[in-house]
Amino acid sequence: MWSRFSRRCARRAAALGVCIMLGAPAPAFAQQGVPPADADNPLSALISGSAFAPLKIRAMQDDDFDNPGFPSVEQGEALWRAKDGAERKACVECHAQPQSMRTAGASHPKFSPALNRVVTLEQQINACRDDKMKAAPWPAESAELIAMTAYVRHEARGAPVSVAIDGPARPVFERGRGAYTAKIGQFALSCADCHNASFGKRYDGETLSQGHSNGFPSFSVGAKKIGSLHERFRACNSLVRAEPLEHGSEEYVALELYLAWRGKGLPVETPAVRP
Amino acid sequence: MLPLPKTISLLKAAVLCLAALAPATSAAQNICKKKTNGYAQLVMTGFSAAKLGGIDTPLTSALGDPGRGLRIVAAADKGACAACHQIPQAPSERQGDMGPSLQGVGARYTEAQLRQWIVDPGAVAMPAYHKQSGLARVAGAYAGKTILTAQEVEDVVAFLKTLR
Numbered sequence: 556m557w558s559r560f561s562r563r564c565a566r567r568a569a570a571l572g573v574c575i576m577l578g579a580p581a582p583a584f585a586q587q588g589v590p591p592a593d594a595d596n597p598l599s600a601l602i603s604g605s606a607f608a609p610l611k612i613r614a615m616q617d618d619d620f621d622n623p624g625f626p627s628v629e630q631g632e633a634l635w636r637a638k639d640g641a642e643r644k645a646c647v648e649c650h651a652q653p654q655s656m657r658t659a660g661a662s663h664p665k666f667s668p669a670l671n672r673v674v675t676l677e678q679q680i681n682a683c684r685d686d687k688m689k690a691a692p693w694p695a696e697s698a699e700l701i702a703m704t705a706y707v708r709h710e711a712r713g714a715p716v717s718v719a720i721d722g723p724a725r726p727v728f729e730r731g732r733g734a735y736t737a738k739i740g741q742f743a744l745s746c747a748d749c750h751n752a753s754f755g756k757r758y759d760g761e762t763l764s765q766g767h768s769n770g771f772p773s774f775s776v777g778a779k780k781i782g783s784l785h786e787r788f789r790a791c792n793s794l795v796r797a798e799p800l801e802h803g804s805e806e807y808v809a810l811e812l813y814l815a816w817r818g819k820g821l822p823v824e825t826p827a828v829r830p
Numbered sequence: 831m832l833p834l835p836k837t838i839s840l841l842k843a844a845v846l847c848l849a850a851l852a853p854a855t856s857a858a859q860n861i862c863k864k865k866t867n868g869y870a871q872l873v874m875t876g877f878s879a880a881k882l883g884g885i886d887t888p889l890t891s892a893l894g895d896p897g898r899g900l901r902i903v904a905a906a907d908k909g910a911c912a913a914c915h916q917i918p919q920a921p922s923e924r925q926g927d928m929g930p931s932l933q934g935v936g937a938r939y940t941e942a943q944l945r946q947w948i949v950d951p952g953a954v955a956m957p958a959y960h961k962q963s964g965l966a967r968v969a970g971a972y973a974g975k976t977i978l979t980a981q982e983v984e985d986v987v988a989f990l991k992t993l994r
Binding site for chain 1: 914925926927950955956957961965966967968969970977
């Protein structure tokens with residue numbers, strides 16, 4: 556069986572091989588806009604945040620050795636195999652192949668019949684720990700929860716984001732859509748104000764992206780750490796002087812579902828690297 | 831065989847061309863331009879402000895001071911206007927271009943319209959600097975406060991009127 560290290564080595568060798576064949580110095584991340592799947596998507600072409608990042612940071616993301624989010628993915632892989640909780644079970648014992656997580660990594664938030672609500676991947680991981688392992692949930696933004704989320708999402712790397720917004724997920728989706736355009740905080744700005752209308756423009760010296768969620772958990776070079784999508788929501792809220800909400804709050808789960816739909820079709824890029 | 835300096839300059843030109851063709855960013859920028867032009871034109875023609883109306887009456891009895899206005903416009907914890915707008919008198923290291931340049935803004939709008947823009951520009955993607963009600967989820971430290979005081983609004987309006 557291949558270790559993660561050897562897989563990373565193989566990827567790098569393959570990338571080098573392509574470079575040598577083309578005589579190019581580095582593989583440019585030639586992401587073209589992906590057409591949105593649904594007509595009511597506010598964007599006419601979906602562009603991943605990496606296309607708006609400086610070249611240096613894009614190169615960092617594209618090289619698994621330089622990507623500073625990888626230690627977290629590797630911690631997640633170790634946790635995946637580690638027995639935990641009163642049941643002394645490991646994730647790997649039920650989910651034999653991590654590849655089986657490819658679907659899970661690209662399709663959350665998702666309605667959970669067991670919990671009778673829409674859950675994020677983080678919440679599903681903790682639900683598994685509680686139900687199957689009899690282990691204490693990992694706290695929001697803990698290294699363990701970010702690592703496991705990053706690991707599962709990384710297993711889905713390259714798979715198109717795909718979420719369901721029908722049935723019981725519909726009201727949650729509509730709540731998220733409303734939250735996206737609601738002007739909040741002392742600045743009275745909405746997510747849409749920056750990320751629908753002004754992507755590609757500069758705000759306070761930084762290029763605004765379309766604000767997609769396909770790279771989370773994502774490493775912030777400025778903050779020097781990997782963080783969850785809800786942590787990013789909290790940072791954006793603070794920027795417009797709005798009260799940040801709790802990780803995993805209903806409003807944030809709804810916003811996350813809407814964002815996944817808004818970026819449906821973009822490849823999962825976890826762990827992304829951003830300025 | 832070309833002489834060495836000529837070869838080097840040709841190589842440099844080729845590298846520059848390749849850089850100009852760097853695919854992802856320029857593709858992204860092209861799509862961005864398409865998406866944002868409509869908004870920029872809307873703002874530049876004054877359509878939004880006309881729709882907004884204006885605030886004819888100054889918020890304070892004391893006249894606005896354009897010098898103080900410039901300092902408020904430039905201050906990162908006050909107007910921070912350069913985060914989105916080019917302002918010839920207030921260059922910034924963290925320059926933004928989310929909004930249009932403010933060059934000539936005093937000629938494009940009446941004083942009442944300028945006041946409206948600053949107090950509450952409505953649906954436009956710009957902070958409402960003196961909106962006192964109808965705000966949602968304001969962070970505790972800022973609850974019940976406006977970004978600028980009434981006098982600061984008048985100072986900023988006085989400064990913007992000088993941009994002709």
